[in-house]
Amino acid sequence: MNEASTPAVANRPSSLAAANGPATIALDLQLRRSGSFSLDASLRLPGSGISVLFGHSGSGKTTLLRVLAGLERVPGARVSLGDQTWQDDARGLFVPPERRRIGMVFQDARLFPHLTVLENLHYGLDRLKPALPARSFDDTVALLNLGALLQRGVAHLSGGERQRVAIARALLSKPCLLLLDEPLASLDQALKSEVLPYLERLHEELRIPVVYVTHSPAETLRLADHLVLLSEGRVLRSAPLAEALSGMDLPEALREEFGNVMEGSVVSHDSQYGLLTLAFGGGLLRLPHRALPQGTRLRVRIRASDITVAVEQTRGTSMLNAFTGIIDGEFTPDGAAHMLVRIRVGTTPLVARLTRLSHDQLGLHKGRTVWAMVKSVAVDS
């Protein structure tokens, strides 16, 4: 598999394929803390691409990350990356964080205030055996555009610059796994959009797995290959992004926040109407968007209530996008007037919301071929 260079979530056949990658991250732990907080997780994350741990505060996502890093030792936990075991209390094994070769970026950057930017970058680098070739240093500095900052003291950096330095510092320690703990959470919107493109570049250039913790649906939709949804210390779902979001039993609040994800590459742009055509795993999608170079990967989100279901191809509507697919899942929340159906369009699952009445009048059922018509498309970029 080659996820690192082609972040095409829609083309992944199933969660199993992703989890059986070359170096799977495994984490099992149970934790009871004073008060009502408890954590009970058994995670398998793919050995490449970006896995996002999504959850609201108190969901346990940061604790999971700290256990993975070795900064917290939860008794009885088991942690491993591929064939390296980092913690297995049954065998009395615990590898301290400094010997795990994990790069970590914290929410508050944690640059060393008594060192310059250059010295910060060298901190991990100088402790590497064998030493990293000098070219890697220059490449990393260029990747995060730090050339002009090297001689500065860290007190004179903006929030966005601090995070870029922290990311470069982590990469230069040549980790076999990169962990990011809400790296954008303390930045304002302008600084967020300054740093996000760098994270996306990492995605394309990095060959190591990344685990990214966030409570932001927007960051998740932009970065995630694999999504782990956490709630109150439990894993609700762990699957490739589109699969995770098309689960029938996803909590309503999360479905509202995320919607469906379609990912594809740009085919063409119609400048007369301002429409972009995107090829995704199941057809062509047209959406209002500025021109982008051909081949650019783009993710769009579509709300479940923005998809209309028809049993035959209709003419004379304003819908630009109509895809044929097969219903492979249905779900009715208790006592609700509406329900959800999942339509598989090629390899892309789309969850649509409709009333139970329409469902019965149209005679919808699992296995039936229908048309999914997309009303409007929200582009997340």
Added chain:
Amino acid sequence: MPELLEVTLFTIGIAALATLLIMPPGVWLGWLLARREWPGKALVETLVSLPLVIPPVATGLLLLKLLGRNGPLGDFLASWNIEIVFTWKGVLVATMVMSFPLMVRSARVAIEEVDRGLEEAAAMLGAGPLDRFWSITLPLARRGLLAGCVLSFARALGEFGATVVLAGMIPGRTITLALGIYQQIQLGDDHAALGLLCVSLALAFGSVWLGNRLSSKKARA
């Protein structure tokens, strides 16, 4: 006044040596108190602070019983031909014991003020515990540690009660500025006492001023 100079140098020398000797264990204990949880921590914390609150003369007596002839440690030291009581080594030991609490407390506060998150970040970059202490904790705590040293030094300069019990007042051997002032008053030589007093004042002023400067800079940073 060759004697005044001699006493002054002896006092400064003892205070400096005492500070130097208690610094490594003081910083280490301060780090243990600031960063680690261990059984008996509260007990050690209390014991270390005791010299601050019990009368110095009582501390001196305790040390005398411990280190004197027939004392549990005194016997052992005597077998190595080390004589503490009524020698300059007695002055040093008394001074060290009295200054140690200040060193430990300052070190503890200075280390507690260092963001543990930075030590975690250093660990993630491959630095082991000792490496982290030298490269992160120590440099970031240095102002507080330096202020602690100055404080310990200043306390050592003025030590009287414990010293007089453990080391006695032996001219040319154990007389420090503080002991000298007391001795000259008893002898009725106010002129000599005044000279010693002036030197004491100058040294105290200098070290407290330096200590304040260091701690205020720490507050700014």
